[in-house]
Amino acid sequence: MDKRLPLFLFLSFLILFGWQLLFPAPPSPEALPAAPAAPAGAGAAAADDPATSPPAPPAAPALAATSEEELELFVGGAGELGAPGRRGAYRAVFSNRGARLVVLELADYFHTLGNDEAARREPANWLTLLARVESEDPRAGALLLAPGPSAQPLVPGGLTEVLWQMERLAEPAVGVRFRYAPPGGAVVLEKRVEFEPGTWHLRFSLALENRSAGAARALGFTLVPAATLPAEFGDQFYAEPTAVAIGRASKNADFRSAHKAAPRLREAGVLEAPSPLAVLGVHNKYFAFLLREATELGTLSGAGYFPLHDRVAPERALVGAEATLSLALPAPGERRAWEYVVYAGPKDADDFIADAPAHELVLEDDISGGIGRFFQVDHIAKGLLAVLRLFHGWVGNWGVAIILLTLCVRGVLFPLNRRAQTSMARYQKKMKRVQPRLEEAKKRFESEPQKLREAQARIMQEEGAFPPLGGCLPIFLQMPIFFGLFSALRVSFDLRQAPFAGWIVDLSRPDRLLPLGLDLPLLPNLEYLNVLPLLMVVLWVLQQMGMPKPADEQAARMQKMMMFMPVLFGFMLYNYAAGLSLYMITTSSCSILEQKVIKKLWPLDDSELPPKEKPGCGPFGGMMQHLAEKQREQMKRVQAMEAERRRKESRSGKRR
Numbered sequence: 001m002d003k004r005l006p007l008f009l010f011l012s013f014l015i016l017f018g019w020q021l022l023f024p025a026p027p028s029p030e031a032l033p034a035a036p037a038a039p040a041g042a043g044a045a046a047a048d049d050p051a052t053s054p055p056a057p058p059a060a061p062a063l064a065a066t067s068e069e070e071l072e073l074f075v076g077g078a079g080e081l082g083a084p085g086r087r088g089a090y091r092a093v094f095s096n097r098g099a100r101l102v103v104l105e106l107a108d109y110f111h112t113l114g115n116d117e118a119a120r121r122e123p124a125n126w127l128t129l130l131a132r133v134e135s136e137d138p139r140a141g142a143l144l145l146a147p148g149p150s151a152q153p154l155v156p157g158g159l160t161e162v163l164w165q166m167e168r169l170a171e172p173a174v175g176v177r178f179r180y181a182p183p184g185g186a187v188v189l190e191k192r193v194e195f196e197p198g199t200w201h202l203r204f205s206l207a208l209e210n211r212s213a214g215a216a217r218a219l220g221f222t223l224v225p226a227a228t229l230p231a232e233f234g235d236q237f238y239a240e241p242t243a244v245a246i247g248r249a250s251k252n253a254d255f256r257s258a259h260k261a262a263p264r265l266r267e268a269g270v271l272e273a274p275s276p277l278a279v280l281g282v283h284n285k286y287f288a289f290l291l292r293e294a295t296e297l298g299t300l301s302g303a304g305y306f307p308l309h310d311r312v313a314p315e316r317a318l319v320g321a322e323a324t325l326s327l328a329l330p331a332p333g334e335r336r337a338w339e340y341v342v343y344a345g346p347k348d349a350d351d352f353i354a355d356a357p358a359h360e361l362v363l364e365d366d367i368s369g370g371i372g373r374f375f376q377v378d379h380i381a382k383g384l385l386a387v388l389r390l391f392h393g394w395v396g397n398w399g400v401a402i403i404l405l406t407l408c409v410r411g412v413l414f415p416l417n418r419r420a421q422t423s424m425a426r427y428q429k430k431m432k433r434v435q436p437r438l439e440e441a442k443k444r445f446e447s448e449p450q451k452l453r454e455a456q457a458r459i460m461q462e463e464g465a466f467p468p469l470g471g472c473l474p475i476f477l478q479m480p481i482f483f484g485l486f487s488a489l490r491v492s493f494d495l496r497q498a499p500f501a502g503w504i505v506d507l508s509r510p511d512r513l514l515p516l517g518l519d520l521p522l523l524p525n526l527e528y529l530n531v532l533p534l535l536m537v538v539l540w541v542l543q544q545m546g547m548p549k550p551a552d553e554q555a556a557r558m559q560k561m562m563m564f565m566p567v568l569f570g571f572m573l574y575n576y577a578a579g580l581s582l583y584m585i586t587t588s589s590c591s592i593l594e595q596k597v598i599k600k601l602w603p604l605d606d607s608e609l610p611p612k613e614k615p616g617c618g619p620f621g622g623m624m625q626h627l628a629e630k631q632r633e634q635m636k637r638v639q640a641m642e643a644e645r646r647r648k649e650s651r652s653g654k655r656r
Contacts, residue, residue, distance in 0.1 A: 084108050127287070388492070513531050
């Protein structure tokens with residue numbers, strides 16, 4: 001197993017990245033349906049049919065603002081020194097243009113480490129959950145509402161570009177209220193956003209007041225929870241940000257999710273999640289802005305995604321989530337409201353899942369990615385993360401916990417690896433003994449390839465020198481563990497800005513010892529000198545050099561080719577997260593220790609086992625014997641057919 005570790009890792013990464021490239025989720029060509037299904041009893045059948053909409057109501061005063069305004073709120077002690085990660089400490093900026101949330105920052109999470117007291121008070125250093133975006137798309141914002149066909153006659157000017165009346169909520173509430181009545185004043189729409197102190201929640205409510213809009217019926221809208229959540233950083237191993245929708249067909253059904261990442265996104269499409277929707281929003285690697293209904297109203301359906309382009313920063317990839325929203329217009333003179341909850345905070349597993357069970361699917365999608373779901377490693381990754389947290393509770397350092405976890409995994413798999421190495425050592429020793437007979441057969445049948453293959457097969461069968469297929473078993477058993485550990489460390493919120501030692505202050509990013517500022521063609525971004533990937537390459541080279549020279553010529557050629565793999569890995573993994581690099585370094589160090597120390601203190605037993613009564617018996621030998629017999633029978637049939645063809649040709653020549 002150790003001899004093929006670099007090849008195994010290389011193939012694993014090829015599978016990891018190639019799977020998503022070769023089998024991407026097919027984008028749906030359908031446009032997001034504008035006509036939502038109305039709640040039961042609300043006249044859904046005619047809700048979005050313009051022909052059934054009432055005539056224009058009589059003129060009434062409009063309820064709107066005359067100038068564009070913004071309102072800035074500091075919530076939960078934002079600006080005051082507090083413990084990092086304090087719940088509910090936000091800076092929010094609202095605009096009455098479309099009644100949107102423009103900016104949302106977490107005041108006790110920071111973009112960088114090492115901030116002094118003054119820097120921690122500075123909003124420029126706070127983590128941006130929703131960014132200000134300059135875009136021609138009117139959906140550039142959060143908590144936006146747009147009318148569907150059935151609601152369009154009541155709000156002919158739309159809702160995303162008009163100026164709403166905006167007012168700050170009176171104490172003790174912290175938030176904002178928007179109100180708008182279009183020209184004619186048939187309906188009054190109200191939005192209310194209120195922060196819950198000490199939580200990652202925003203309470204979001206919508207209200208409709210029927211002044212003169214006719215009989216009660218269903219109205220269709222489009223709701224955009226978020227579209228301006230940026231990527232936390234450009235991680236080549238994780239595509240962010242991502243639009244996500246989660247739903248289930250019934251209360252007893254399981255939740256199902258659909259997601260679409262922003263990178264390389266060009267067109268809008270549909271998120272194939274069951275309706276009604278339970279969760280809708282956008283998240284990046286470590287933070288999320290997700291909306292759900294406060295109670296199971298069933299108003300959200302038909303989720304979709306769309307790319308958003310920033311004129312100021314065109315290189316920034318953004319994605320928005322939207323869904324059709326069915327609201328029942330109340331009877332004339334009445335008012336009705338609908339309540340929603342927004343989770344706006346970190347994807348820390350405990351708090352995130354406790355907030356809403358459906359959030360667990362977001363973390364599972366992160367862990368599984370494409371290849372992880374293919375190998376079904378979700379449960380393995382969760383188990384490894386639980387062990388990792390246990391070790392961290394003992395030692396108080398996530399880097400040391402990763403090392404202990406890696407050693408634990410290596411220890412558990414050591415007996416299996418040892419057995420596989422013993423089988424391979426016995427096979428290699430037998431091949432050295434059989435090699436003279438194989439060379440003799442090559443010389444004897446040098447010009448007869450078919451007879452050479454038959455002679456080689458006969459020798460291999462007589463000597464029982466078949467490759468130990470069980471030697472590959474550790475690779476297949478370790479692949480789910482490898483992908484599970486890779487996925488767990490790749491997205492674990494625990495590693496964000498977690499220090500290890502020395503210059504390694506953030507295990508979720510490359511170690512970045514010194515700034516270089518180089519960007520060379522055909523080479524990875526060399527903005528920093530990353531030491532851990534280079535150390536990985538050195539360890540892999542030493543591991544390759546410590547391997548015994550195989551007797552088989554083909555295996556020797558393969559070993560020479562493998563000497564170039566560490567260099568290729570260096571290019572691929574140069575901007576590897578430090579936590580993942582630490583895992584790879586620990587694994588390679590264990591392999592070298594096993595080569596140089598353990599195998600000397602405890603040599604492998606390469607003595608050949610006594611032959612059994614029937615050659616080729618056993619779980620794999622019997623199979624190989626059967627294959628060899630089949631091959632001989634096939635060759636006899638081919639030779640018989642060839643002889644018959646020659647006889648026919650001979651008879652035909654004599655007749656002529």
